[in-house]
Structures are given as C-alpha cells and as structure tokens.
Amino acid sequence: QVQLVESGGGLVQAGGSLRLSCAASGRTRSLATMAWFRQAPGKEREFVAAISPSGGRTNYADSVKGRFTVSRDNAGNTVYLQLNSLKPEDTAVYYCAARQFTISQTPAPYNYWGQGTQVTVSS
Numbered sequence: 001q002v003q004l005v006e007s008g009g010g011l012v013q014a015g016g017s018l019r020l021s022c023a024a025s026g027r028t029r030s031l032a033t034m035a036w037f038r039q040a041p042g043k044e045r046e047f048v049a050a051i052s053p054s055g056g057r058t059n060y061a062d063s064v065k066g067r068f069t070v071s072r073d074n075a076g077n078t079v080y081l082q083l084n085s086l087k088p089e090d091t092a093v094y095y096c097a098a099r100q101f102t103i104s105q106t107p108a109p110y111n112y113w114g115q116g117t118q119v120t121v122s123s
Contacts, residue, residue: 002111004024005022005115006115008021008117009094010119010120011121014088014123015085017085018119020081021078024098031053031076031112033050033098033103033104034096035047035051035097035103036050038090038092038094040091043092046061048060048064048068050070057103068081069082083119086119086121088121098111098112099111
C-alpha cells in the first residue's frame with residue numbers, strides 16, 4: 001500500500017503564490033508517475049500536472065502552463081506543485097495521485113490518492 005499526504009494549501013490573494021507538497025510513504029517503489037488533480041465545488045476532478053519517475057518528463061493542463069511547476073525530490077517520494085500567478089478560478093481542493101505506469105491526464109488510472117488540500121484564491 002501507498003499513502004499520500006498533501007500539505008501547503010491555504011488562502012491567498014489573486015496574483016499570489018503557494019507551494020503544495022505531497023509526501024508518499026509505504027510501498028513507494030511501486031510508484032512511477034505522480035500527479036496533481038483539482039476539484040472545484042460542483043465540477044469534475046481535473047488534471048493539473050504530472051511528473052515522471054526521474055522528473056525528466058512533465059505534463060501540464062493548458063490552464064496552468066507557465067504558472068504552475070511540478071517537481072519531485074531526488075528520492076522521488078515527495079512531489080511539489082509551485083502555484084504562481086494564482087487566479088480565483090484556481091480555487092479548488094488539490095489532490096495528489098500516483099500510479100505505477102506512465103502519465104495519464106484522467107483520474108481513473110491512478111491507484112493512490114491523498115486526502116486533498118484546499119486552495120482558495122480571493123479576488
């Protein structure tokens with residue numbers, strides 16, 4: 001089993017920044033791709049960003065390209081999401097997810113999920 005724990009959410013004004021963290025524990029050797037999704041009230045969960053095991057490949061949703069950056073530490077067990085130039089429409093619960101295989105932009109293939117961290121951007 002793998003456990004994912006997110007942290008770093010909060011309330012920020014439009015144009016501000018936050019850094020989210022996701023710490024993985026347990027059978028982390030089974031993990032490959034780690035990703036971030038978000039879900040706003042009344043909306044479906046949507047892909048934000050993902051990173052390959054080595055960190056050499058990343059993938060972003062068009063809505064966050066140029067503003068968000070995903071990275072992971074050398075051990076590969078902690079993933080970060082740097083959120084810059086935040087907009088009110090970025091308000092959502094942000095979830096960390098992990099799976100054994102390659103990057104996917106849909107939630108279904110991901111086996112492991114964190115509990116989520118709230119990001120609220122005020123205008």
